[in-house]
Amino acid sequence: MEPNLTDRVITGWGVVSSLGIGKEAFGRHLINRKVPDSLRLDAFSAADYVGRKGTRLYDRITQFAVVAAHETIHGASREPVAGAETGFVLGSTFGGLRSNCDFIRSIQQEKPHLIDGSAFPSTVMNYAAGQVAIRFGLTGPNATLSGGRLASLQALHYADRCIRSGQAGRLLAGGAEEWNEQLEWGFRSVYGKSPRLGEGSAVILLETLESAMQHHREPLVRYLGCSIRLLPRYFDRDHADFFISGLAGCISNVLERSGVEPTAEQVIVLHSTRSDEELGHVEEQAVREAIGGPVKHVRIKELVGECYSASGMFQVAAYLAMIENRCEDLPRYALVLSVESNGMMGCALVSRWIA
Numbered sequence: 001m002e003p004n005l006t007d008r009v010i011t012g013w014g015v016v017s018s019l020g021i022g023k024e025a026f027g028r029h030l031i032n033r034k035v036p037d038s039l040r041l042d043a044f045s046a047a048d049y050v051g052r053k054g055t056r057l058y059d060r061i062t063q064f065a066v067v068a069a070h071e072t073i074h075g076a077s078r079e080p081v082a083g084a085e086t087g088f089v090l091g092s093t094f095g096g097l098r099s100n101c102d103f104i105r106s107i108q109q110e111k112p113h114l115i116d117g118s119a120f121p122s123t124v125m126n127y128a129a130g131q132v133a134i135r136f137g138l139t140g141p142n143a144t145l146s147g148g149r150l151a152s153l154q155a156l157h158y159a160d161r162c163i164r165s166g167q168a169g170r171l172l173a174g175g176a177e178e179w180n181e182q183l184e185w186g187f188r189s190v191y192g193k194s195p196r197l198g199e200g201s202a203v204i205l206l207e208t209l210e211s212a213m214q215h216h217r218e219p220l221v222r223y224l225g226c227s228i229r230l231l232p233r234y235f236d237r238d239h240a241d242f243f244i245s246g247l248a249g250c251i252s253n254v255l256e257r258s259g260v261e262p263t264a265e266q267v268i269v270l271h272s273t274r275s276d277e278e279l280g281h282v283e284e285q286a287v288r289e290a291i292g293g294p295v296k297h298v299r300i301k302e303l304v305g306e307c308y309s310a311s312g313m314f315q316v317a318a319y320l321a322m323i324e325n326r327c328e329d330l331p332r333y334a335l336v337l338s339v340e341s342n343g344m345m346g347c348a349l350v351s352r353w354i355a
Contacts, residue, residue, distance in 0.1 A: 003355065005210040008160055009219035010350070012076020014068045015317050016041070017200035017304050021049065022071050027321035030303065039198040039305035040179050054135060057118055059096040060178040062128040064201035069132045069172055072203045076217055081205065085169035087140030088132050089158050090176060091151030093309045095125035095144065098180040128176060140168040149272055150228060150338050151175055152202075152312030153346045157226040159206045170207030175310035176200070183308070191341075198305025202313035204320070219353040220320055221334075224258035227251075231343035240282060247286035247339055250347040255290070258349055260333065264293030268331040270315035271299045272338040283337050296331060298322075312338050316350065323352055 015022065018036040019029040021044075029036070046063035047055045050070050058066065069088070073081045094100065099122040106115050121127055126144040133142045141162050147154040152175030159171035179199040187194040205217075212219055227250040235243055255261065269287050273280035280299075287295060300318045301307070307314055319334040332352050339345040 003209060005208065007209045008163055008206055008223040009209050009212055009353065010204050010206055010221045010223060010320065011212045011217040011219055012072045012205035013203065013220070013317055013320050014071025014075055015200065015202045015314070016044070016064045016068045016071075017202070017314065018198055019304060021067065023075065023317070023321060023324065026317065027325050030300070030318055030321050031325050031327065033303070035303055039196055041199060050135070057122065058131065059099040059122040059127070061092070061096045061176050062122065062131050064178065064199070065090060065128040065132055065174060065176045065203070066135060068174055068176070068201040068203040069136060072172060072205050073136060076205050081170070082137035084139045086138045087142055087162060087168045087171045088129055088138045089141065089143045089145065089155045089162075089171055089173050090129040090132070091147060091153075091155035091174065091309050091313065092125060092128070092144050092176060093146050093148050093151060095127060096122050096178070097182050098178060099123050101182050132172070138172065141171065147309070148342070148344060149308055149311055149340045150344045150346050151309040152316075153226055153228060153336065153338050153348050156206070156223070156312070156316070156348055157228065160223060160226070163206065163208060169211050170205060172203050172205055173313070174201055174203030175313035177307045177310040195306040198307045200304065200307060200314075201310055202317040204313065204316060220323055221350045221353055224260065224349040224351055225254045226346065226348040227254040227257075228344075228346035231345065233343055235279065235282075235341040235343070237278065240278070243279075243282045243339065243345070244285045244289060247282060247337065247345045247347070248289040250345055251286060251290035251335060254347050254349045260351075262291070262333045264291055264295045266331050267291060267333045267335060268296040268298060268319070270318055270334055270336045271297060272301065272311050272315065274299055274301050279339050279341065282339055287335065287337075312336060312348070316348070319350065
């Protein structure tokens with residue numbers, strides 16, 4: 001495909017994860033397949049990376065998002081990324097779930113409740129996205145999308161739509177998730193057990209090629225499209241084929257709309273699941289049905305844990321890390337898959353930038 005000034009490209013990224021803070025540490029441990037001793041960032045503090053000013057009331061998910069956005073902006077920009085032409089969209093599910101639960105407990109105590117009013121803002125789902133916008137002067141579109149494991153793909157799709165519709169020249173898009181007892185309990189109550197939960201945030205800078213050239217930013221990948229759908233059924237083994245054909249349809253749809261027909265050797269698949277999960281089998285079979293032949297696979301969840309709302313953006317970050325670390329024989333196209341047992345599924349397609 002010949003470059004076009006209206007092409008959407010990713011020109012920067014930042015990450016906070018158990019693999020490391022910042023893209024250098026993340027990429028190094030990803031390439032070496034180093035599994036961290038702990039998936040929790042117990043000693044993490046945003047003040048260590050952005051300074052103490054304004055961080056005192058940040059809840060945990062806001063700290064992750066702010067530092068990931070800071071890494072993205074300062075890693076990509078030779079010129080400031082701010083103003084009405086720049087927005088921010090965050091993929092989440094509950095926002096700060098721990099903040100919400102702690103606040104609710106405070107109003108259930110015996111009177112007088114002695115409620116801490118300063119703790120209320122962080123209970124709003126859009127708090128983290130709002131704080132990122134305030135700190136970095138991003139006065140364009142600002143939103144939080146609640147989408148479970150699909151939240152990051154939805155954020156990426158939302159950012160693309162904002163740019164194509166002329167609402168903004170560029171957007172930071174990200175996903176963030178925190179570890180907490182409530183989320184662990186939720187997994188156990190629904191699935192009977194809880195996976196190894198991770199936490200962190202990943203943020204990318206999406207803009208048109210024209211904007212990147214004007215601001216002297218180097219494109220890393222081209223964003224080619226996204227397809228998301230909801231099946232009218234929960235997953236079970238008896239209907240696995242229904243999920244396989246549904247996800248294969250997402251893959252075929254995004255390939256058709258992007259106008260590319262890659263061979264199996266030209267594709268790397270970034271999974272949202274582990275290989276030993278039933279939905280992992282769904283993803284593998286769907287890729288085989290849509291593309292055929294063996295393809296390369298990367299399962300970032302096996303390294304950073306179940307990061308739920310942030311998982312899709314960690315998958316994108318993994319591909320960016322492989323590009324920046326110049327991995328040998330890296331396929332040109334990357335499929336970012338996401339599937340959840342409630343029938344939500346999606347696929348995003350990006351390609352390594354070749355001028």
